[in-house]
Amino acid sequence: MRLRRIDLKLVRLPLVRPFRTSSSVKDHLAHIVVRVESDDGLVGWGECASPSDPYYCPETTETCWHLLRDFLGPLVLGREWEAIDDLTAFYRLVKGNNFAKAGLEMACCDLLARAEGVPLAAFLGGVRPRIASGVSLGIEDDTAALLDTIERHLSSGYKRIKLKIGPGRDVEVVREVRRAYPDILLQVDANSAYTLNDIDLLRALDEFDLLLIEQPLAHDDIIDHARLQAALRTPVCLDESIHSEADARKALELDACRVINIKVSRVGGLMEARRIHDLCFTRGVPVWCGGMHEFGIGRAANVAVCSLPGFVFPGDVSGSDKYYLQDLVDPPVLAHDGYVTVPTGPGLGHEPIEDRIVSNTRREVTLEAGVA
Ligand code: OSB
Numbered sequence: 032m033r034l035r036r037i038d039l040k041l042v043r044l045p046l047v048r049p050f051r052t053s054s055s056v057k058d059h060l061a062h063i064v065v066r067v068e069s070d071d072g073l074v075g076w077g078e079c080a081s082p083s084d085p086y087y088c089p090e091t092t093e094t095c096w097h098l099l100r101d102f103l104g105p106l107v108l109g110r111e112w113e114a115i116d117d118l119t120a121f122y123r124l125v126k127g128n129n130f131a132k133a134g135l136e137m138a139c140c141d142l143l144a145r146a147e148g149v150p151l152a153a154f155l156g157g158v159r160p161r162i163a164s165g166v167s168l169g170i171e172d173d174t175a176a177l178l179d180t181i182e183r184h185l186s187s188g189y190k191r192i193k194l195k196i197g198p199g200r201d202v203e204v205v206r207e208v209r210r211a212y213p214d215i216l217l218q219v220d221a222n223s224a225y226t227l228n229d230i231d232l233l234r235a236l237d238e239f240d241l242l243l244i245e246q247p248l249a250h251d252d253i254i255d256h257a258r259l260q261a262a263l264r265t266p267v268c269l270d271e272s273i274h275s276e277a278d279a280r281k282a283l284e285l286d287a288c289r290v291i292n293i294k295v296s297r298v299g300g301l302m303e304a305r306r307i308h309d310l311c312f313t314r315g316v317p318v319w320c321g322g323m324h325e326f327g328i329g330r331a332a333n334v335a336v337c338s339l340p341g342f343v344f345p346g347d348v349s350g351s352d353k354y355y356l357q358d359l360v361d362p363p364v365l366a367h368d369g370y371v372t373v374p375t376g377p378g379l380g381h382e383p384i385e386d387r388i389v390s391n392t393r394r395e396v397t398l399e400a401g402v403a
């Protein structure tokens with residue numbers, strides 16, 4: 032395989048409602064859609080779902096654009112490769128920048144899966160025909176409004192609720208949600224809003240029988256998380272701290288977490304996501320698939336990842352209608368009664384709608400092999 036052309040498109044879509052975490056509020060999102068084309072005219076699609084600001088991780092949309100246009104694209108264009116690991120080897124000197132890498136790698140996985148005529152899920156080794164879907168709910172100041180939102184998602188069939196928490200909106204909010212819904216699968220995500228000084232507060236969550244508490248401490252820590260895990264009954268789940276299979280291995284060796292949130296973007300692509308899955312699967316550690324409010328392209332890739340056998344908890348892979356009025360792919364990625372069907376067509380199994388991509392594109396650049 033050889034790539035002759037890469038198109039980067041900055042696509043902006045409005046959100047159905049604003050999303051708030053412990054660090055930001057958003058009412059629209061812009062992601063980089065990556066289209067790759069091979070010498071023989073085959074096409075693959077990927078999505079770089081970086082936040083626009085550096086509050087979740089150090090990358091931003093603009094750093095991804097820079098890396099893709101000035102480094103990753105030029106490093107892979109026109110070079111011969113067979114497997115995805117050969118392709119990623121071309122940019123192995125590029126440190127970090129995993130969201131940027133993931134967008135390009137996803138497009139190449141889609142390309143290769145289409146070339147082989149297999150669904151992306153099968154290409155990765157997926158086994159499930161459908162995946163259980165959970166929702167991630169932003170922080171709301173008003174608990175009654177939050178309970179309404181939860182009710183709406185449970186009645187449409189979603190299998191698990193994740194609540195964003197932060198100082199001032201934590202133990203008492205969870206207490207009220209648990210009182211209203213004693214039996215649901217419930218978990219919380221702090222996005223690094225606490226420190227070890229908050230151990231007593233975090234221990235107070237133990238009484239609510241949560242599936243897990245996600246990333247309570249610093250985004251780059253695993254040592255303090257190990258100290259925290261030793262003090263909690265609730266399993267700690269790492270999100271921000273895990274960028275690779277090596278990080279996952281170290282976190283598990285330290286008992287810094289007992290569950291891992293695997294995000295394709297954060298770990299630099301589908302192959303690394305699978306490696307982390309395989310490590311955890313071998314060790315009997317449950318994993319689940321996190322999201323970055325993906326448009327349909329990245330969302331379809333998440334669905335494929337969730338079909339791997341070790342993804343035992345429902346993921347943050349809801350229907351795209353939770354976030355967007357219109358998806359970028361046909362058919363749209365949707366949940367029915369809390370399940371998303373794993374598509375059986377080649378590659379992502381959802382066709383990007385080129386007109387819709389064009390009409391929402393704010394900026395684009397084309398890179399071609401042999402053109403400086
Ligand atoms: O921490 O999981 C997170 C979105 C942006 C940044 C960080 C996170 C999230 C989500 C979104 O929780 C989940 C989704 O895509 O539905």
Ligand code: MG
Nearest residue numbers: 220245246270
């Ligand atoms: Mg998280």
